[in-house]
Amino acid sequence: MEKNADLLHIVEPGGRGGVYQHVLGAIQNGTYDKYSEVVIHTAKDAELTPAFENVAYCHCMRYQRMGPRGLRAVASLFWVLAFMLPHLFVSMLRRPGEWEVQGLFGKGIYTIFVIIPKLGGHKTTFVPHNSFSRNNSKMEIELMRWALRLASRVVVFVDAEINKFDNVRILERRRLWQYLLKVDPATIEEWKERVGASGRPVVAFIGQLREDKNPELLLEAASSISNPLTLVFAGQDKGAVQSIRNFALASHHERIVIDSYLDSVDFQALIMVSTVVVCPYEVASQSGVLALATQLGTPVIASNVGGLSEQADVVFEVGGKDAAAALASALNSFLS
Structure with a gap:
């Protein structure tokens, strides 16, 4: 044939x-x-x-x-x-x-x-x-x-x-495109109420919740920031949820943990209502989360591993003892 x-x-x-x-x-x-x-x-x-x-x-x-x-x-x-x-x-x-x-x-x-x-x-x-x-x-x-x-x-x-x-x-x-849906305005409003009702900046960690994605580094960095933040960790638990919940986060911040798989509509809506998406990964080649955030116009802060620096708006150095301070500085600079 x-x-x-x-x-x-x-x-x-x-x-x-x-x-x-x-x-x-x-x-x-x-x-x-x-x-x-x-x-x-x-x-x-x-x-x-x-x-x-x-x-x-x-x-x-x-x-x-x-x-x-x-x-x-x-x-x-x-x-x-x-x-x-x-x-x-x-x-x-x-x-x-x-x-x-x-x-x-x-x-x-x-x-x-x-x-x-x-x-x-x-x-x-x-x-x-x-x-x-x-x-x-x-x-x-x-x-x-x-x-x-x-x-x-x-x-x-x-x-x-x-x-x-x-x-x-x-x-x-090639370019790493991600699929974009038309999200109902009511869904966006629901997510705003769910994560942004306090009026604080919403710092989002979205995707599979894994240890190698460094969620605790974000918590450590946030704890040194004086301005109150809402930290949202959303995605399927791949072994990191317990440590995220147990971390002694500074009391002036709010922590929201959504340990379930988000369908495409909710995933996209959460990115849209976030002030900034943070990807403090220890290891990566690139990130579909970053690609989607870029397409939606939501700023991204990411570590300098793999090709994340090519996708992010703000980059910090990960891996050393000062990684948390570097991420905190990047967050402070962005939020100010």
């Missing part, structure tokens, strides 16, 4: 969160306009499926979202091996075209997503979004190297990542 250069298969199994919303944002902003048809292979319960011209959603991934973590992981892995991978192989044979694999899915399973179309001789783009393993797993790092070597093209979003991928065939730099 002759290959169709106008067809692009995008593999993004997650169906929610930053990587998936980036795929939608890239479509929304014309990244894939050269293709006459785009098929997104994603989750059955994808959080958004906006109607784009010439874009189809293939809901070939199914998650076990409920139950103990171990059971969910096993059930989801079974679906990938028994159903999704065979489906992708059949799609490669029946509907040849170009392929793009988005994100570091499933502790290395994404490498198989890259291998399948390569076996058929199809052009395959790999968009890892990170140049590191969050678990510092040697196996995951090696699998990433395999995917990078196999891919026809690798995509990065910031200049700081370019030298991280020096052993690839073609390296392409």
Whole structure:
């Protein structure tokens, strides 16, 4: 069967969160306009499926979202091996075209997503979004190297990542678009009341609540600031919520913790009502949160890791003993 250069298969199994919303944002902003048809292979319960011209959603991934973590992981892995991978192989044979694999899915399973179309001789783009393993797993790092070597093209979003991928065939730099919704004014007012009713500046830490994202550094920095602030920590708990709640924050500040996954509307509305978004991460390549805040016009303060300095309005140095003081100085300078 002759290959169709106008067809692009995008593999993004997650169906929610930053990587998936980036795929939608890239479509929304014309990244894939050269293709006459785009098929997104994603989750059955994808959080958004906006109607784009010439874009189809293939809901070939199914998650076990409920139950103990171990059971969910096993059930989801079974679906990938028994159903999704065979489906992708059949799609490669029946509907040849170009392929793009988005994100570091499933502790290395994404490498198989890259291998399948390569076996058929199809052009395959790999968009890892990170140049590191969050678990510092040697196996995951090696699998990433395999995917990078196999891919026809690798995509990065910031200049700081370019030298991280020096052993690839073609390296392409793109803009990290995030999907923008039309948010109901009533929703915005609800969020203003929820986090800004006191009239204090709203300093937001938004996204997965993880230790490597340094939420306690923001709390420590805020404690040295005399002007009262409202600190909002919002996102799915990935191990940091307890330490956020337990931190002895100065009493003149207000702390709001929302430890649940925010859908796209609420995520966007919270950014819109925030005075500033802070990303004090210890490790990062770039940030979808920063990209979205920039698109919405909300200022960002970020650490100087990865390519965050290319995305942020104000940058501070992280990693040393004076990191909290540096962040406090950046916050004071911005708020004044």
